[in-house]
Amino acid sequence: MKIIQLTDTHLVEPGARLYGMDPCDRVRQLVTHICEHQADADLLVITGDIANDGNLDAYRQLREVLSPLPMPCRLLLGNHDRRDTFLEAFPESPVDENGFVQSVQDLENPSLRLLFLDSQAPGVIGGIYCADRLRWLHTRLQERPDVPVVVFLHHPPVPHGMRHFKHIGFHDGESVMTLLRAHPGGVRHIIFGHIHVPLSGVTSDGIPFSAGRGSNHQFIPGFDDPTPFWTSAPLNYSIITLNEEGVFVHGYDMIECEGIVRARNCLGP
Ligand SMILES: [Fe+2]
Numbered sequence: 001m002k003i004i005q006l007t008d009t010h011l012v013e014p015g016a017r018l019y020g021m022d023p024c025d026r027v028r029q030l031v032t033h034i035c036e037h038q039a040d041a042d043l044l045v046i047t048g049d050i051a052n053d054g055n056l057d058a059y060r061q062l063r064e065v066l067s068p069l070p071m072p073c074r075l076l077l078g079n080h081d082r083r084d085t086f087l088e089a090f091p092e093s094p095v096d097e098n099g100f101v102q103s104v105q106d107l108e109n110p111s112l113r114l115l116f117l118d119s120q121a122p123g124v125i126g127g128i129y130c131a132d133r134l135r136w137l138h139t140r141l142q143e144r145p146d147v148p149v150v151v152f153l154h155h156p157p158v159p160h161g162m163r164h165f166k167h168i169g170f171h172d173g174e175s176v177m178t179l180l181r182a183h184p185g186g187v188r189h190i191i192f193g194h195i196h197v198p199l200s201g202v203t204s205d206g207i208p209f210s211a212g213r214g215s216n217h218q219f220i221p222g223f224d225d226p227t228p229f230w231t232s233a234p235l236n237y238s239i240i241t242l243n244e245e246g247v248f249v250h251g252y253d254m255i256e257c258e259g260i261v262r263a264r265n266c267l268g269p
Pocket residue numbers: 008010049078080194195196214
């Protein structure tokens with residue numbers, strides 16, 4: 001199973017710019033690259049903050065931009081998104097019984113359950129995972145207790161070391177982690193966005209996680225600074241491979257290069 005992750009695309013209404021850039025054009029370039037180099041991927045996931053202001057036309061434009069992709073897409077909500085306008089543009093997106101944009105996908109070989117969570121709450125920058133969503137997650141975990149899970153969502157439910165997000169992190173992320181930690185099958189990986197910095201790590205009790213950097217803008221490192229600087233991000237995506245050997249997250253930055261030289265086939269020693 002190969003999954004492409006984009007995150008924090010922050011699309012604005014057609015023709016507008018954000019921090020001097022055209023977020024939609026950047027996603028269009030990424031889609032072109034993915035079609036050319038990652039057409040064998042099984043799924044593309046955007047881990048939230050799809051649109052900067054939840055603008056309906058931005059979501060409609062994304063629909064057209066994603067249309068050349070040969071693989072299905074799973075779109076998750078972040079704090080910048082609006083559930084109602086998103087679902088108006090993407091009515092086929094799977095939702096749970098309470099209307100949250102949450103779903104599962106089961107894999108065989110390796111046997112895994114992918115969980116796509118909705119941590120968005122209107123008017124709140126940080127993540128919220130209410131009692132209804134917790135019930136949904138609990139049920140999904142109980143359905144296949146011995147199957148390991150891989151979790152996708154916008155807000156990090158784990159420590160990430162960035163001061164800027166101290167008050168706008170995942171407000172009740174610990175309730176999610178409590179359920180995940182108790183899952184007999186274990187948690188193979190948690191994949192998120194929100195922090196606009198590429199990150200990989202592991203919790204003190206051994207749950208691995210990673211974050212994409214965002215396709216439009218990223219933070220200049222200043223991890224103890226409550227007001228760090230934004231700057232443009234290189235066009236980028238992550239390639240997540242799930243197989244019998246484990247879970248692998250490769251990153252790719254589309255940086256203009258002076259030249260391209262094919263690597264030698266190194267046969268050792
Ligand atoms: Fe964001």
